[in-house]
Amino acid sequence: MxxxxxxxxxxxxxxxxxxxxxxxxxxxxxxxxxxxxxxxxxxxxxxxxxxxxxxxxxxxxxRSPSNIAFVCPDIRNPFFGEVFHGLSASVAAQYRVQLRVPSSGLDFGIDVVRDAQSENIAGLILAAPSSGVMELFRSTCPTVLLEAPDQTLGLPCVDLNLESAAKGLAQHLLAMGHRRVGYLSYQPKKGTFVVRRHHLEVAMQEGGAHLLDAIASAGELTIEEGEARFFESWKHWKENGVTAVVAADDILAYGAIRAAKKAGLHIPGQLSVAGFNDIPFSALIAPPLTSVDFRAYELGQAAGAAMINTINGRATNLTVVETELHLRASTGAATPLKGPKRRASGTSSAPAV
Amino acid sequence: MxxxxxxxxxxxxxxxxxxxxxxxxxxxxxxxxxxxxxxxxxxxxxxxxxxxxxxxxxxxxxRSPSNIAFVCPDIRNPFFGEVFHGLSASVAAQYRVQLRVPSSGLDFGIDVVRDAQSENIAGLILAAPSSGVMELFRSTCPTVLLEAPDQTLGLPCVDLNLESAAKGLAQHLLAMGHRRVGYLSYQPKKGTFVVRRHHLEVAMQEGGAHLLDAIASAGELTIEEGEARFFESWKHWKENGVTAVVAADDILAYGAIRAAKKAGLHIPGQLSVAGFNDIPFSALIAPPLTSVDFRAYELGQAAGAAMINTINGRATNLTVVETELHLRASTGAATPLKGPKRRASGTSSAPAV
Missing domain, CATH: 1.10.260.40 (lambda repressor-like DNA-binding domains)
Known part of the structure; x- marks a missing residue:
């Protein structure tokens, strides 16, 4: 046919x-x-x-390029779809946005970037590029980096205020009495993940608390990976008095919650769980997840504005998008797992009928 | 710069x-x-x-095209990301998959399809194309349609067994005593949405029950749209004795659940809710959603296999991917909202302390 x-x-x-x-x-x-x-x-x-x-x-x-190429990682994470919508809307009057994702594999390599560059494009946006990609990257057209806080190429960047995001989350956990916090990280070397962990660790340490890394980092941002890495690390965390777990992304946090429930842990009674990103599903899961809202749509809009400025020769070095901490039922007061279980005074100790 | x-x-x-x-x-x-x-x-x-x-x-x-273009609607729905992964994996040995999505707007028009066709591609896959797109479509290279059960162009198709999916869901609701079921539909005219509603209605009617459409259909597959359309329709549904709501897609069902909770309804005690698609988050929300698993990854693999057959001149007319009903806590026995609330015998009528 x-x-x-x-x-x-x-x-x-x-x-x-x-x-x-x-x-x-x-x-x-x-x-x-x-x-x-x-x-x-x-x-x-x-x-x-x-x-x-x-x-x-x-x-x-x-020779009249009207496409902006938006190169992004794994689109199973609904975050990038939302960024794409904000970006498309903000440049719609002048440009179409061409989405470029790795055909196989989960993150884009330099080949995907070079493919995009080899087309006649008006501009290029790289979302959460890995350090490996940035080492090989050479700009050939107006370029904007999104979520690349470790980059030093002098290219225009749009970033999240991860310091305030991580600080807010740390202060919440400290106020709830958490002093040993497990951290479920994402393995690929990307500035945005390095930075969010770094700021969380610094803020926890300032409050006299410690971050304990998972035994292995997640290779993919999937529920299954979050669950597997939690199970692997839980014994180690438990022995070290961990009362809360923070995941590098909400989807890993969903996996941690699923694993913790399977392990018979009550959330947040015995373990608090929090994430970064606040994708739309985080408010709906059981229990609703405490998370830092990365305002994906707004981030996409900011990337579009920076791109248009760059194309028109009015490059801005850095645009910072503010984040917002949403406190929900997945985090609560720390209750050490060892020793007798504390009870709030005035609560009957008789089992519920 | x-x-x-x-x-x-x-x-x-x-x-x-x-x-x-x-x-x-x-x-x-x-x-x-x-x-x-x-x-x-x-x-x-x-x-x-x-x-x-x-x-x-x-x-x-x-002149050696090695790209297969995969044209799909709104990628904020994680379903398409999963289909893309299955597709990419299944053709990886020979082809790269180029993702094509509408730059602005939520669904692709014929312009996105023609843009894809104007490149030197080895093949084209259209995911859930609207009737409007199919009316204007002309094949210019090996083409496979995915989730396009209403199409009569004689092109190779990969479809879900929506009849068995809808029938299974209807039988479950009938067995639970539901006789008036609200239906939250998706507005754009697409074969897959027409067919899932049709089979559900037929199966409900065979069991002596009725489907009552929402006052308006959702224009986007977002939680907000599901919530708004539920609120709009609830008075009408309630007056007509509706005890369960089925949404055309899980994301709309999430909105219905959020709205029902805000309206003070207990799920499933006072209202059962179910969806189609079973995206990974449906098992995690509160309450976990009864849904029909569309096996996105497998669907993508089947599309890849059909594409390779078509390119090699061994076109298969139709591949049908089976679906699977997952029963979860969002559906339960029907309890009419009017009249005295029934109680299971043996349960104390004293309020819980």
Missing amino acids: KTKRATAKDVAELVGCSVSAVSLVVSGRTEGRINNDLRDRIEAAVQELDYRPNQSARTLAT | KTKRATAKDVAELVGCSVSAVSLVVSGRTEGRINNDLRDRIEAAVQELDYRPNQSARTLAT
């Missing part, structure tokens, strides 16, 4: 004219070059054969 | 050779055409200037 597509040559043969005459008509450049009669006959033939010029050829010929 | 990229002309000027010699070296076609000394000098200049051939030009020149 393969239908052969009409070419400019087919149109030229039907009309009895040159291929370049067809090309001029199709691209609307007939003025002073093609007489009206020939133009009409070519247009009729284009319609009859349903000829559509090849986009690759047309792009090369006209 | 714009870095000019080196062109083949720059390389040719540096070496003192023709542009076509550069092109031959870059594409590895030197044999018998370019002597080794010139080849080495060109290669050195390519490296020095960091010249990378333009992909559009190279694709046109070599």
Whole structure:
């Protein structure tokens, strides 16, 4: 089932004219070059054969790039879909956004970036690029980095205020009495993940508390990975008095919650769990997840604005998008697992009927 | 901040050779055409200037399409990310998958499809295309339709067994005593949504029950839309004795649950809620959602297999992927809202302390 597509040559043969005459008509450049009669006959033939010029050829010929390439990691995380929507909306008047994701694998390598660069694009946005990609990256067109707080290439950046995000979360946990906090990290080396862990650790230490890393980091941002890495680390964490777990992303936190429930732990009675990102599902899960809202749509809009400024030669070095901590039922007061279980005074100790 | 990229002309000027010699070296076609000394000098200049051939030009020149374009709607729904992963994995040995989504707006129009067709692609997959798109669609390369049960173009299709999915859900609701079921639909005219509602209605009617449509359909698959459409319809549904609500997609069901909770309804005590799709978050929300698993990854794999068969001239008309009903706590026995609340015998009527 393969239908052969009409070419400019087919149109030229039907009309009895040159291929370049067809090309001029199709691209609307007939003025002073093609007489009206020939133009009409070519247009009729284009319609009859349903000829559509090849986009690759047309792009090369006209050299008017109207696409912004948005390169992003694993789109199973609904976060990137939301960023994409904000970005698309903010540049819609002038540009279309072309989404570029790794065909196989979970994160994009330099090949995906170079593929995007090899097209005739107006601009390039890299979302949460890994350190490996940034080491090999060379800018060939207006470029904006999104969530790349470790980058020093001097490119315009749009970042989250991760310091205030992590600090807010740390202060909440400290106020709830948590002094040993397990950290479920994401393995790929990316600035945004390095920085969120760093600020959380610093803030916890300032409050006299400690971060205990999971035995292994998650290789993918999936519920299954979060669950597996929690199970692996729980014995170690428990022995060290961990009363709360923070995950590098909400989806890993969902896995931690699932694992903790399977292990018979009451959340937040015996273990508090929190995440970063606050994707829309975090308010709906059981228990609702305490998380730092990364305002994905707004982040996309900011990336669009920075891109347009960059294209127009008014580059801004850094745009910072504020985050917001949402406290929900997954975090509560620390209750050490060892020793007798504390009870709030005035509560009957008789079992509930 | 714009870095000019080196062109083949720059390389040719540096070496003192023709542009076509550069092109031959870059594409590895030197044999018998370019002597080794010139080849080495060109290669050195390519490296020095960091010249990378333009992909559009190279694709046109070599005519060896290795991309399959996957056109899909709103990627905020994690379903499509999962389908994409299954698809990419299944064709990875031979093809890369290029994701094409609407730049603005929520669903793709014919323009997105034609853009994809105008590139030099090996094949095209359309996911859940609207009736409007299919009316204007003309195949120009090997094409596979995914979730397009209403299509009659004779193109290879990969579909879900929606009849068995809807029937299973209807039988479950009937067995639980539900006779009036609200239906929260998705507005865009798409075969997959028409068919899932149709089979549910037929199966409910066979059991002597009725489907009552929401006052308005959701324009987007978002939690907010599900919530708003539920609120709008609840008075009408309540007056007509509705004891269960089915949503066309899990994300709308999440909105219905949020709205029902805000309206003070106990789920499933006073209202059962179910969805279609069973995205990974449905098992985690409160209460866990009864849903029909659409096996997104498997669906993507089946689309990849159908695509490769089609490219190789072994087109299969239709591949059907089975679905699976997952019963969870969001559905329970029907309890009419009017009249005295029934209690299970043996349960104390004293209020809980």
